[in-house]
Amino acid sequence: MGVCRMKNTKNENVDIKYFAKNIRKNILNMAYTAGASSAHIGGALSIADIMSVLFVTKMRFKEKDPLFKNRDRFILSKGHACLAYYASLFENKLLDKNDLLTFEKNGSDLLGHPVRNMKKGIEFSTGSLGMGLSLGIGVALSLKKKKLDNHVYVVLGDGECNEGSVWEAAMSASHFKLNNITVFIDNNNFQQTGSNDQIMSLGDLANKWKSFNWNTITIDGHDFEQINQSFENKSTDLPNAIIAKTIKGKGISIFENNNNWHHAVITKKIFEDAMIEIES
Amino acid sequence: MMINDRNIKLWSSIGPRATLGLAINELSQNYEDLVVLTSDVSTSAGLDRFKKNYSEKYFDVGIAEQNLIGIAAGFSSENFNVITTTFAPFQVMRCCEQIKVNLGYMKHKIIMIGIASGLVLGNLGYTHCCVEDVGVLRSIPNLTIVSPADSLEVVKVLQAVLKSKNNSVYIRLTGGTNNPMVYNKDYDLEIGKSIELINGNDITIFCSGTMVYNSIEASKKLKEERINARVINMHTIKPVDKKAIEDSLSSKLLVSIEEHNVIGGLGSSISENLSTFSNSPKLLSLGVQDEYTKGGDYKYLLSRHKLDVDSITKKILEVYKKV
Numbered sequence: 001m002g003v004c005r006m007k008n009t010k011n012e013n014v015d016i017k018y019f020a021k022n023i024r025k026n027i028l029n030m031a032y033t034a035g036a037s038s039a040h041i042g043g044a045l046s047i048a049d050i051m052s053v054l055f056v057t058k059m060r061f062k063e064k065d066p067l068f069k070n071r072d073r074f075i076l077s078k079g080h081a082c083l084a085y086y087a088s089l090f091e092n093k094l095l096d097k098n099d100l101l102t103f104e105k106n107g108s109d110l111l112g113h114p115v116r117n118m119k120k121g122i123e124f125s126t127g128s129l130g131m132g133l134s135l136g137i138g139v140a141l142s143l144k145k146k147k148l149d150n151h152v153y154v155v156l157g158d159g160e161c162n163e164g165s166v167w168e169a170a171m172s173a174s175h176f177k178l179n180n181i182t183v184f185i186d187n188n189n190f191q192q193t194g195s196n197d198q199i200m201s202l203g204d205l206a207n208k209w210k211s212f213n214w215n216t217i218t219i220d221g222h223d224f225e226q227i228n229q230s231f232e233n234k235s236t237d238l239p240n241a242i243i244a245k246t247i248k249g250k251g252i253s254i255f256e257n258n259n260n261w262h263h264a265v266i267t268k269k270i271f272e273d274a275m276i277e278i279e280s
Numbered sequence: 281m282m283i284n285d286r287n288i289k290l291w292s293s294i295g296p297r298a299t300l301g302l303a304i305n306e307l308s309q310n311y312e313d314l315v316v317l318t319s320d321v322s323t324s325a326g327l328d329r330f331k332k333n334y335s336e337k338y339f340d341v342g343i344a345e346q347n348l349i350g351i352a353a354g355f356s357s358e359n360f361n362v363i364t365t366t367f368a369p370f371q372v373m374r375c376c377e378q379i380k381v382n383l384g385y386m387k388h389k390i391i392m393i394g395i396a397s398g399l400v401l402g403n404l405g406y407t408h409c410c411v412e413d414v415g416v417l418r419s420i421p422n423l424t425i426v427s428p429a430d431s432l433e434v435v436k437v438l439q440a441v442l443k444s445k446n447n448s449v450y451i452r453l454t455g456g457t458n459n460p461m462v463y464n465k466d467y468d469l470e471i472g473k474s475i476e477l478i479n480g481n482d483i484t485i486f487c488s489g490t491m492v493y494n495s496i497e498a499s500k501k502l503k504e505e506r507i508n509a510r511v512i513n514m515h516t517i518k519p520v521d522k523k524a525i526e527d528s529l530s531s532k533l534l535v536s537i538e539e540h541n542v543i544g545g546l547g548s549s550i551s552e553n554l555s556t557f558s559n560s561p562k563l564l565s566l567g568v569q570d571e572y573t574k575g576g577d578y579k580y581l582l583s584r585h586k587l588d589v590d591s592i593t594k595k596i597l598e599v600y601k602k603v
Contacts (some may be wrong), residue, residue, distance in 0.1 A: 125386045138352060
């Protein structure tokens with residue numbers, strides 16, 4: 001289904017692993033380039049593996065062709081995790097190295113939250129939390145009306161689920177019987193200033209989505225097999241919510257489950273050590 | 281859409297909301313890609329017939345206005361022609377940030393229609409009145425704001441904005457049934473270009489929505505006092521017709537009249553522009569004077585806010601005499 005980036009490699013999981021490693025390296029590169037302006041690191045690293053599966057095997061799109069007619073639609077509702085998005089677009093040649101170097105610089109197309117830029121494959125401006133799913137529902141309804149079978153993928157944060165608008169949207173997806181939308185919830189258990197439980201308890205997230213009549217699948221969001229498998233377990237009748245249990249800062253040990261790295265500045269030493277850890 | 285004597289009278293009697301529903305029902309035949317989204321207000325927006333005739337184009341998203349604008353923007357991103365409508369306070373303020381991000385920032389084109397804006401629902405309380413919508417929306421870039429003067433102008437505006445793909449538009453509907461006619465025959469309407477309805481050298485009255493009719497009536501009364509008051513229908517509040525403002529500088533007094541708070545609306549917009557001229561006449565801003573009063577029916581509230589013809593005339597006379 002996916003337009004595979006590395007067409008010569010037979011083993012899909014090797015592709016995904018390679019892609020995920022590159023995403024993490026570029027997340028670090030961009031965060032380091034941003035310097036004192038700081039970057040949202042933890043939440044970008046926690047979705048890196050989900051993004052890899054989506055962009056390597058699952059989503060229909062075309063390298064170098066952001067307006068590819070038959071593309072699936074992607075919305076990063078948790079827009080602050082844009083580093084993972086930009087890195088994914090780079091791997092698919094929709095952004096180039098120079099673009100990445102402009103992250104959060106004056107006049108850049110790549111700010112700390114995605115800005116709609118169809119030429120670069122960014123379909124929606126996001127960053128104000130709780131808005132992406134409604135956009136996705138509008139797109140999913142549109143695709144149905146046009147009788148197209150393209151799919152809509154929306155990535156939400158768990159903290160983002162504090163927003164009431166998420167639940168307005170969740171309610172309507174099942175009401176409109178949208179089986180062409182899949183939500184990944186990056187359930188890393190943290191939000192800006194603390195854990196979900198400290199700030200606003202989410203309770204049983206899977207059951208909440210289930211009670212809104214979504215088919216709900218809970219997976220380890222860093223296990224490629226499980227992420228891939230979740231697509232096999234999707235409902236063809238209901239909207240699908242995949243609760244991805246993730247680790248904020250995943251891949252760099254000093255960042256993992258350390259909420260100080262939600263939005264922070266990376267020093268040269270930390271950058272170099274982190275790069276070595278990723279390479280190893 | 282037939283604009284003739286019979287229809288103009290009919291639309292006037294049924295008021296802007298029901299006229300809107302009729303217009304959408306008729307105009308939708310010309311727009312294959314049109315979708316209409318509401319938040320559980322199909323009846324209030326006069327859309328029951330449309331809902332029945334074009335169920336495939338009608339989406340009710342429930343009482344969830346943030347979702348309304350998000351879904352509308354999703355449709356717009358897939359190149360649909362999108363209309364959203366609900367009561368003005370909920371159409372504008374409940375989802376203000378969605379409007380900013382999806383329409384202003386991302387520039388997805390949507391036609392938003394705020395029904396029963398102003399004071400017409402005064403006996404339901406100020407939760408259902410809307411004297412803030414223009415002020416709130418005017419500060420968001422990439423939005424056009426239009427306030428039709430009567431039911432015919434509702435039809436004219438809808439025709440115009442459905443054809444245009446330039447911008448998102450907010451159409452502010454004021455007034456109730458038996459909505460007075462400003463226009464009794466067809467005329468040319470261009471978004472952004474005001475219309476002079478009465479000529480006069482002494483005073484220029486800028487007005488919008490239901491206050492256009494009241495301004496005409498006030499102008500007639502002023503005439504009895506030998507004061508010639510020009511009346512300009514500023515149907516488009518943003519972008520405001522700067523030329524019309526500049527052309528008014530020779531008047532001895534300028535007046536803005538709106539069924540809206542005097543802060544943020546048409547009067548503010550005119551004032552912002554006047555301040556760029558060194559020879560600007562005094563501007564009298566009539567409207568809701570930044571307060572929530574006791575509630576009551578439409579007539580009561582217009583009178584309470586001194587927006588009835590007699591109060592308007594009296595205030596203009598009082599100020600004009602001092603100029």
